[in-house]
Amino acid sequence: MTEMKSSRRSFLKGGLTAGAAAAAAAVSGRAMAEGDPAITEVQDWNRYLGDGVDARPYGHPSQYESHVVRQDVPWLTADPISSVNFTPLHELDGIITPNGLCFERHHAGIADIDPAQHRLMINGLVETPLVFTMGDLMRFPRENHVYFLECAANSGMEWRGAQLNGCQYTHGMVHCVMYTGVRLKHLLREAGVKESAKWLLAEGADASAMTRSLPLEKGLEDCLVAWKMNGEALRPEQGYPLRLVLPGWEGNMWVKWLRRIEVGDKPWHQREETSKYTDLLANGKARRFTWVMDVKSVITSPSPQAPITHGKGRAVLTGLAWSGNGAISRVDVSLDGGRNWTTARLDGPSFSKALHRFYHEFDWDGSELFLQSRAIDEKGFVQPTKNELRAARGENSIYHNNGIQTWHVAKDGAVENVEIS
Amino acid sequence: MSRFLEVVVAAATLLAIPAAAHAQDATAGEKVFAKCKACHMVGDSARNRIGPHLNELFGRTAGTIEGFNYSKAMKEAGASGLVWDEETLGHFLANPRASVKGTRMAFPGLKDEGDVSDLTAYLKRFSKQADTAPAEEASAPVVEPEARAEGKAPTPEEKTAIVRPIPTHGVLHLGRPATEQEITAWDIDVRPDGLGLPEGSGTVMEGEPLYTERCASCHGDFGEAIGRWPVLAGGFDTLTRERPVKTIGSYWPYLSTVYDYIRRAMPFGDARSLTDDEVYALTAYVLYLNDVVTDQEFELSKENFTSIELPNEDGFVVDDRLSEPHYAEAADPCMRNCKPGKAKITMHAAVLDVTPEDGNEDEASGGSID
Numbered sequence A: 001m002t003e004m005k006s007s008r009r010s011f012l013k014g015g016l017t018a019g020a021a022a023a024a025a026a027v028s029g030r031a032m033a034e035g036d037p038a039i040t041e042v043q044d045w046n047r048y049l050g051d052g053v054d055a056r057p058y059g060h061p062s063q064y065e066s067h068v069v070r071q072d073v074p075w076l077t078a079d080p081i082s083s084v085n086f087t088p089l090h091e092l093d094g095i096i097t098p099n100g101l102c103f104e105r106h107h108a109g110i111a112d113i114d115p116a117q118h119r120l121m122i123n124g125l126v127e128t129p130l131v132f133t134m135g136d137l138m139r140f141p142r143e144n145h146v147y148f149l150e151c152a153a154n155s156g157m158e159w160r161g162a163q164l165n166g167c168q169y170t171h172g173m174v175h176c177v178m179y180t181g182v183r184l185k186h187l188l189r190e191a192g193v194k195e196s197a198k199w200l201l202a203e204g205a206d207a208s209a210m211t212r213s214l215p216l217e218k219g220l221e222d223c224l225v226a227w228k229m230n231g232e233a234l235r236p237e238q239g240y241p242l243r244l245v246l247p248g249w250e251g252n253m254w255v256k257w258l259r260r261i262e263v264g265d266k267p268w269h270q271r272e273e274t275s276k277y278t279d280l281l282a283n284g285k286a287r288r289f290t291w292v293m294d295v296k297s298v299i300t301s302p303s304p305q306a307p308i309t310h311g312k313g314r315a316v317l318t319g320l321a322w323s324g325n326g327a328i329s330r331v332d333v334s335l336d337g338g339r340n341w342t343t344a345r346l347d348g349p350s351f352s353k354a355l356h357r358f359y360h361e362f363d364w365d366g367s368e369l370f371l372q373s374r375a376i377d378e379k380g381f382v383q384p385t386k387n388e389l390r391a392a393r394g395e396n397s398i399y400h401n402n403g404i405q406t407w408h409v410a411k412d413g414a415v416e417n418v419e420i421s
Numbered sequence B: 001m002s003r004f005l006e007v008v009v010a011a012a013t014l015l016a017i018p019a020a021a022h023a024q025d026a027t028a029g030e031k032v033f034a035k036c037k038a039c040h041m042v043g044d045s046a047r048n049r050i051g052p053h054l055n056e057l058f059g060r061t062a063g064t065i066e067g068f069n070y071s072k073a074m075k076e077a078g079a080s081g082l083v084w085d086e087e088t089l090g091h092f093l094a095n096p097r098a099s100v101k102g103t104r105m106a107f108p109g110l111k112d113e114g115d116v117s118d119l120t121a122y123l124k125r126f127s128k129q130a131d132t133a134p135a136e137e138a139s140a141p142v143v144e145p146e147a148r149a150e151g152k153a154p155t156p157e158e159k160t161a162i163v164r165p166i167p168t169h170g171v172l173h174l175g176r177p178a179t180e181q182e183i184t185a186w187d188i189d190v191r192p193d194g195l196g197l198p199e200g201s202g203t204v205m206e207g208e209p210l211y212t213e214r215c216a217s218c219h220g221d222f223g224e225a226i227g228r229w230p231v232l233a234g235g236f237d238t239l240t241r242e243r244p245v246k247t248i249g250s251y252w253p254y255l256s257t258v259y260d261y262i263r264r265a266m267p268f269g270d271a272r273s274l275t276d277d278e279v280y281a282l283t284a285y286v287l288y289l290n291d292v293v294t295d296q297e298f299e300l301s302k303e304n305f306t307s308i309e310l311p312n313e314d315g316f317v318v319d320d321r322l323s324e325p326h327y328a329e330a331a332d333p334c335m336r337n338c339k340p341g342k343a344k345i346t347m348h349a350a351v352l353d354v355t356p357e358d359g360n361e362d363e364a365s366g367g368s369i370d
Helices: A002-028 A030-034 A167-171 A184-191 A216-221 A386-393 B003-021 B026-035 B072-079 B086-094 B113-124 B156-161 B180-186 B204-214 B255-265 B276-289
Strands: A083-086 A119-124 A130-133 A143-150 A174-183 A199-204 A211-215 A224-229 A243-245 A258-264 A296-301 A313-322 A328-334 A345-347 A356-364 A369-377 A406-409 A415-420 B201-203 B299-301 B345-348
Touching: A119 A184, A119 B180, A130 A184, A143 A243, A167 A296, A174 A184, A174 A313, A184 A216, A184 A224, A184 A258, A199 A216, A211 A216, A296 A328, A296 A369, A313 A328, A313 A369, A328 A345, A328 A356, A356 A369, A369 A415, B026 B113, B086 B113, B201 B204, B201 B276, B204 B276, B255 B276, B276 B299
Parallel strands: A119 A258
Antiparallel strands: A119 A130, A143 A174, A174 A224, A199 A211, A199 A258, A224 A243, A296 A313, A313 A356, A328 A369, A345 A356, A369 A406, A406 A415, A415 B345, B201 B299
């Protein structure tokens, strides 16, 4: 185990030093007199022609960004077909997650659906059970909204203590994109919801036929049936051609490959709302229908995968905050493990139930730091500590862990996920 | 002339010679059409299926049947002047994907030119405008109703069969009413009060061999699970322990969920392959594995289903997160000197040593995602 740890450390240091040292050597030797060869020498890209416009009909990130990918944790689940991978939060900025980096969780693999064969059915307690084609849906009035989607199990591995070294793993089951779609209420109105209706059941077309019950009020309030993310078609792994969008509520309910909405007068108690997505408390009872994602934040850099590599001096701390209750009104950060707090600078658009970006610029004196962030939402909810959550719920909840995260920054700039006194 | 047409015309010229040498035979073409039938209909009551109906195909601009969801490629081919006639069709059918790049028609193509020309002859029967002239450069993609008719003209019924009635439901009149069969095919959910249960029954004894054959490879002979596949049985009285084992017997509140879930999602990788009776038998067997029933003769049926209660039915409470002190007190958070002394590390992630980067694939010593 120590070997593991030291190999990881040396990997990190190697990563920092190799590149930095090479650059420094180049600059300090010859370059001191003659200047930086990155400037003084004519570079290939400055001399030779690049690819033409026909080379990349669908563009990809630069080859130098190839490490910015979703990662999975094989031991978490029995099989990659019913599993999860994580958004590389530490590499991203702003509030929008690129489509190809949005974390994935499916229960029977990625369904490959021909949109011409896709149908959305509305049945149950309605005047006229209906079938819509994709073409039909696009004739409804459309709306665009930016929302975060967080898996209820995000940070679920951390209930019993610090486990995974990297915000990608501890917090990477969240993403935030702009959805284009139609409000579910328009579709329901088309079918004519009966007086006795109180609940909806959403169902997916994949081989898990994912189902979740949700109260009719949510369906009428702000639920969308979406087919675009960030302007382009949903990615297959995000439910192409159609998914449900339940702003502020746990990701499992945002049924992908959405094919049916049933209207009923009672909840269905499906597997994903009994066996799973119920929060077991210390007393052996479990909470059910815990839909809202609570106020939460995490520092994405510095973080274990994004250590401080520049040494002492000016440093930028940044992170994300979000709440299922609405917009974020404030984020405080602490460099000393929650003894003293400073209000961070929120930057970029502030949308209700979307990710918010915060920054805190500071001068690092090279001493060890205990970084924490604490979000407050527009309803006044304050992000709790992990210990407050453990005191109220025990450690078997799995879901809804929105506790304050601590990163330890060592003197050499390496960062580690820790629990502190 | 569009780039597409140039290609088509060029190819058509090449094809024209052997095709002309073959005597067209519509009856033979009908047999060839068997290859298309999985997706296309012609004749009386032809509708759009996986592919558009092929009545009045000759003279049709590609990608223009109202209400059919064409690929972008097919619509664009039509927009740039592709009209179906003997040549363009011959070229398309020889290799659909090469001729209209991006077409959704999942058909490899007809390799035999004789087949192509026979099929064309057959399809002409369902077009009033069965024109054999090659595509003219300047021809507008307009279908003339009085075009030279060759073969059978569609009857009025044929025409109306493909016209969708205007719906009257709702506000915007979008979508169409679902049929009974469609609802039955998809609406298979079951509620705790038994709503949605199908007719049928199955016994523990019938469930046992089924389970062994179709479930045990992942869930274990006794529901104890192989590796990290889900555990289906046991775990009684573990819910307050450090490592609770949540199973149907120890945790699930309702039996309806077991029936519903097995029917919709199991066996993993072969969902919807079990009959309703088989699902009853498997549900009965899982009850037996969990000691909820102990008699091997026990038969579970639609009739006695709701009389079975699972042990943990009362184990669930409503969401009362907001009553937890950290939320309920809604105090202004402390900003200065909030805790005494310096922060000390009480636990390192590296100590648990489960960071995936480290290449450690041992089982989690901590939590899990579900």
